[in-house]
Amino acid sequence: MSVPNKPPSEEEPSFRVTDRRRMGPENAQESGQAPESQEERTAETPPTEFFPTPDLVRIFIAELQTRALIHMGLIPNPATHLVTQDLPHARLAIDCLAALIEQLSPSAAPPERDELQQILTNLRFTFVRQSGG
Numbered sequence: 081m082s083v084p085n086k087p088p089s090e091e092e093p094s095f096r097v098t099d100r101r102r103m104g105p106e107n108a109q110e111s112g113q114a115p116e117s118q119e120e121r122t123a124e125t126p127p128t129e130f131f132p133t134p135d136l137v138r139i140f141i142a143e144l145q146t147r148a149l150i151h152m153g154l155i156p157n158p159a160t161h162l163v164t165q166d167l168p169h170a171r172l173a174i175d176c177l178a179a180l181i182e183q184l185s186p187s188a189a190p191p192e193r194d195e196l197q198q199i200l201t202n203l204r205f206t207f208v209r210q211s212g213g
Contacts, residue, residue, distance in 0.1 A: 137184050141177055141196065148173040148203050152210045167211055174203050 131139065149155045151173060153165035181196045188196065 134184060134187060137180055141180050141184070141199075144173045144177040144180070145199060145203065148177065148207070152206060154206070154210075165210065167207070170207060170210070174200070174207060177203065 146155075148170050150157050151166045151170035153163050156163045178200055181200055185193050185196065
């Protein structure tokens with residue numbers, strides 16, 4: 081929509097663009113808003129540590145248990161939906177799981193410690209069966 085008597089570069093826009101994004105305190109002053117205080121920014125900022133370390137170890141244990149089952153050919157790989165057997169990788173997952181359980185056990189409650197040992201024992205027996213031993 082150009083005005084016939086004015087060249088296109090002199091057209092007046094029919095709308096106005098206002099950048100209302102806030103990138104930081106220095107941009108807040110440019111936009112006419114007061115900068116946020118440190119307390120306000122801290123209250124909105126998510127914590128940098130999402131899981132306490134023992135909980136993170138428990139997540140790793142669950143992941144390694146699943147990987148061991150995948151590599152033993154007992155469940156399909158979720159990425160490929162194929163059932164394949166890779167016993168060296170299964171052994172690695174079980175050995176890593178054992179090391180994590182060993183580190184977590186002293187701080188775990190007795191029922192959790194028993195459950196973790198049961199998981200490890202079951203995986204080891206299953207590995208022996210899958211490897212033909």
